[in-house]
Amino acid sequence: xxxxxxxxxxxxxxxxxxxxxxxxxxxxxxxxxxxxxxxxxxxxxxxxxxxxxxxxxxxxxxxxxxxxxxxxxxxxxxxxxxxxxxxxxxxxxxxxxxxxxxxxxxxxxxxxxxxxxxxxxxxxxxxxxxxxxxxxxxxxxxxxxxxxxxxxxxxxxxxxxxxxxxxxxxxxxxxxxxxxxxxxxxxxxxxxxxxxxxxxxxxxxxxxxxxxxxxxxxxxxxxxxxxxxxxxxxxxxxxxxxxxxxxxxxxxxxxxxxxxxxxxxxxxxxxxxxxxxxxxxxxxxxxxxxxxxxxxxxxxxxxxxxxxxxxxxxxxxxxxxxxxxxxxxxxxxxxxxxxxxxxxxxxxxxxxxxxxxxxxxxxxxxxxxxxxxxxxxxxxxxxxxxxxxxxxxxxxxxxxxxxxxxxxxxx
Amino acid sequence: xxxxxxxxxxxxxxxxxxxxxxxxxxxxxxxxxxxxxxxxxxxxxxxxxxxxxxxxxxxxxxxxxxxxxxxxxxxxxxxxxxxxxxxxxxxxxxxxxxxxxxxxxxxxxxxxxxxxxxxxxxxxxxxxxxxxxxxxxxxxxxxxxxxxxxxxxxxxxxxxxxxxxxxxxxxxxxxxxxxxxxxxxxxxxxxxxxxxxxxxxxxxxxxxxxxxxxxxxxxxxxxxxxxxxxxxxxxxxxxxxxxxxxxxxxxxxxxxxxxx
Numbered sequence: 001x002x003x004x005x006x007x008x009x010x011x012x013x014x015x016x017x018x019x020x021x022x023x024x025x026x027x028x029x030x031x032x033x034x035x036x037x038x039x040x041x042x043x044x045x046x047x048x049x050x051x052x053x054x055x056x057x058x059x060x061x062x063x064x065x066x067x068x069x070x071x072x073x074x075x076x077x078x079x080x081x082x083x084x085x086x087x088x089x090x091x092x093x094x095x096x097x098x099x100x101x102x103x104x105x106x107x108x109x110x111x112x113x114x115x116x117x118x119x120x121x122x123x124x125x126x127x128x129x130x131x132x133x134x135x136x137x138x139x140x141x142x143x144x145x146x147x148x149x150x151x152x153x154x155x156x157x158x159x160x161x162x163x164x165x166x167x168x169x170x171x172x173x174x175x176x177x178x179x180x181x182x183x184x185x186x187x188x189x190x191x192x193x194x195x196x197x198x199x200x201x202x203x204x205x206x207x208x209x210x211x212x213x214x215x216x217x218x219x220x221x222x223x224x225x226x227x228x229x230x231x232x233x234x235x236x237x238x239x240x241x242x243x244x245x246x247x248x249x250x251x252x253x254x255x256x257x258x259x260x261x262x263x264x265x266x267x268x269x270x271x272x273x274x275x276x277x278x279x280x281x282x283x284x285x286x287x288x289x290x291x292x293x294x295x296x297x298x299x300x301x302x303x304x305x306x307x308x309x310x311x312x313x314x315x316x317x318x319x320x321x322x323x324x325x326x327x328x329x330x331x332x333x334x335x336x337x338x339x340x341x342x343x344x345x346x347x348x349x350x351x352x353x354x355x356x357x358x359x360x361x362x363x364x365x366x367x368x369x370x371x372x373x374x375x376x377x378x379x380x381x382x383x384x385x386x387x388x389x390x391x392x393x394x395x396x397x398x399x400x401x402x403x404x405x406x407x408x409x410x411x
Numbered sequence: 412x413x414x415x416x417x418x419x420x421x422x423x424x425x426x427x428x429x430x431x432x433x434x435x436x437x438x439x440x441x442x443x444x445x446x447x448x449x450x451x452x453x454x455x456x457x458x459x460x461x462x463x464x465x466x467x468x469x470x471x472x473x474x475x476x477x478x479x480x481x482x483x484x485x486x487x488x489x490x491x492x493x494x495x496x497x498x499x500x501x502x503x504x505x506x507x508x509x510x511x512x513x514x515x516x517x518x519x520x521x522x523x524x525x526x527x528x529x530x531x532x533x534x535x536x537x538x539x540x541x542x543x544x545x546x547x548x549x550x551x552x553x554x555x556x557x558x559x560x561x562x563x564x565x566x567x568x569x570x571x572x573x574x575x576x577x578x579x580x581x582x583x584x585x586x587x588x589x590x591x592x593x594x595x596x597x598x599x600x601x602x603x604x605x606x607x608x609x610x611x612x613x614x615x616x617x618x619x620x621x622x623x624x625x626x627x628x629x630x631x632x633x634x635x636x637x638x639x640x641x642x643x644x645x646x647x648x649x650x651x652x653x654x655x656x657x658x659x660x661x662x663x664x665x666x667x668x669x670x671x
Contacts, residue, residue: 250632274626296626319626365590371597372589374605374634376626377614379463380582 025049033058033066033074040064048072048095056101060085060092068094071125076100076110086114096125107159109134113141121146131159132180135167135189143172150180152203160208161199164189172197179203183225186212195219205230205256206247209237218242227253228273231260241267248274254295257282265290267411275300276318279308288312289411297323297363306330312409315339315358319376322358322399325367329396333358337405345406356404359395361388415487415497419504423476429508432468436516444524454534457517458617461542462610466549467574469509473553474570476505478563488671498554498666499659506550510543517542534620541613544651548609549574551658558665581608598633605634609654612647 022036022044023029030036033053036046042062050070056079060066064087073096076082080101083092090113097110109131113119115138122144126132132148135141143162152158161177162184164170170192177183183199183206186192194217199206206222207229209215218240222228228244230253231237237260244254254273257263260282269291270276276295279285280302286309292298293316300323308331315321316339335351343354362381366373375381388395423429439460443453477484480501487497521535553570560566585604589597605611619631619638637643 365586369590369593369597371593371601372586373626373631374601374615375582375586375611376618377459378582378611380579380586383579 019043019045021045021047023047023049024053026051037064043089056080056082058083060087060090062087063089065091066093066095067091068096071096073098078102081106081108081110081112083111084114085112085116085119088117089119090116091120092122092124093120094123096127098127098129100126100129100131102130102157104157107131107134107163109159109163112136113138117141120144125149129159129180131163132161132177133163135162135164135170137166138170139167140169141167141171143170143175145174146176148175148177148180150178152180155181155203158203160185161202163187164192164212168192171195177202177206182206182208183222184208186210186215188212190214192216197221198223200224202226208232209234213237216240221245222247222254224248226251227256229254230256230258231263232256232258233260235261235263237263239263239265239268242269244268244270244273244276246272248272250274253278257285260285264288269293270295270298278302279305281305283307285309286311289409290314292316292318292321294318296320299323301325301331308332309334311335312405312411313337314408316408320360320363323363323367324359324396324399325364327394327396329399331399333399333401335403335405335409336401337407337409338401341404341406343404350406352404352406355400355402357389357392357395357400359399360385361394364394413500415492415500416503416507419480419501420508422480423504423508428472429512432472432509433512433516436513437520440517440520444520454531454538454617455621457538458614458621461513461538462545462614462617463578465513465542465545466578466610469506469546469549470553470556470570470574471567472509473502473505473550474557474566476501477554477557478566485671494666495663498558498662502551502554502659502662506547509546509550513542513546514539534617537620538617541616541651544655545609545613548651548654548658551655551662554662555658555665558662558669577608577610582611585611602634602637606647606650609651612650616647 020041022040024033024036024046033048033055037060040046045065045067048066048068050072052073052075054075054077056076060083071094074082076099078099078101082097082100092111100110101108110126110129111121112134114136117140119138119141121133124146126148129150133143148161150158158181160182161180162172164186166188168190170189172184172194173196175197177199178201181203183202184194185208187210189212192215196219198221200223202225204226206225207217209231211233213235216238219242221243223245225247228247247254252274254270255277257277258280261284263285265285266288272294274296276292276298278300281304283306288311290313292313295318297320298315298318303325310333312335314337321338321340338356338358341352341356343352345352361384443456447453484497517539552573556569556573557566560569589601605615615634616638619635638647
């Protein structure tokens, strides 16, 4: 028995990878994070106590866990990048990182992860930043419950909150991002899950996809951004139960789709946006159970959009339900609820007996000659809209909802 | 002139039509506020009503009043009074009482609803100002028609045609012009086109004040740049004033020459 214990003790003390805990504070053995990291072994935990540490260029090159107690502040003093991770299995938790340097030649970030796997970045507060969290060819990571608050004024000299570049299988959850250029930006990032984030007041987009496939984003809130979400040149994106709100301005969108194929847009709410969804060159998309309420344009179809399906959505009190700029229609509208529908339902089966034409003549005219928008809400416009509704001449005559539901759809 | 104004005004104030008009706006205001609890939304709906109804009622009422009080006018003409003061007095009486019905009819429910604490007060006062301007403009135009046309039926016909022109037909021509010249820059043309029609002008002014202006996109931005500045505001109120002054001058000239 005694030999067993002795053996065990020898094993413990001699084994170099047994995790240790190292404390950092002004009166501890290590009073800077850099020295603590330099002296730590792989898989150690570094506990950082509450204080202000004026450090930048902190490089984490071995698997470590950094834990901040009561949000210690790491002040980069605007000198450059603050934390750079280039090892697998690193966890950074509970730090407040401020004052990232701005550069026109390098993308300084508060936390950068380079060619690593299985990292976790959570409970961070990033303020006064250029880029917030920057993932570079890193996979299988988690970005969880961070608060990123920038101070972006101009697009050209501001960075993104969370940026993914060639990074796959990342989970981004419960983050709060505001006042940056793009809240979350994905470039060549596949199989990512973006969930329960709040992205508001950003200069450009709340969430931005570029060349990223098979991603899911759900239950996020995008409020008052330049445009809520821009999805561009991507395939198989699933968009569920998000809220797009108050993206209001002369060039604002709730969602911008460009060259998107085979996506699913289900259960989202578009509220008070200038344009709810702007669609360009997007095919085989399913729009189902979405709410479009009080938007300027609920959906603006710019062209080259084929075999899309719009099923069981609610279109409530939008100035224009659909804007369409061609006479060819290959998209299906079925069983939607349109608040502007004026038909009747004689057999009381909940489906209107007269098809609904969602494209008004005026929206067609405005698409052709944008200046005519100045006649919005003129009596003359109501008159011509009515006559077009009775006998369509300019709008595609097969663009109609044959089964308009007469009551708002609940699901 | 003031005395005639007073007589016309009190005559109209006692008349049933002013009450009906007043009651209509009162009811409209109450129903609007009752149905949607949002003040700025109510302002939009009211705008739709005001830019269509106020000119219509102004024209019809003006023509009607002139023809109805023709005998009284002839009696007055026999007195040693200036012709201009008789007709201007009558005109102001009608326009003032109509404006009062409008302002009180809409103002009372909105004030009870808590307008004074709300941020919509500026939109609302703009709405009432342009409504008042429209009343003055269209009543003056109606008096012009009635003065030039002794035949009652023809007079009414022209009055309705006048309203139709400004409310609907003008926009039709405007739209056609914009589409016809779509290859050219249209900013200035659309600005001028809006300025020339008082109904369009007040509609644009109100729309630009409301949230909905973002819908107007690029064109709206240009309009906002123009109307948002003091210069634009001065120009547009000048334009409205011109629309009042010219018909009034014509009333004076016409009444001086007219053989009764």
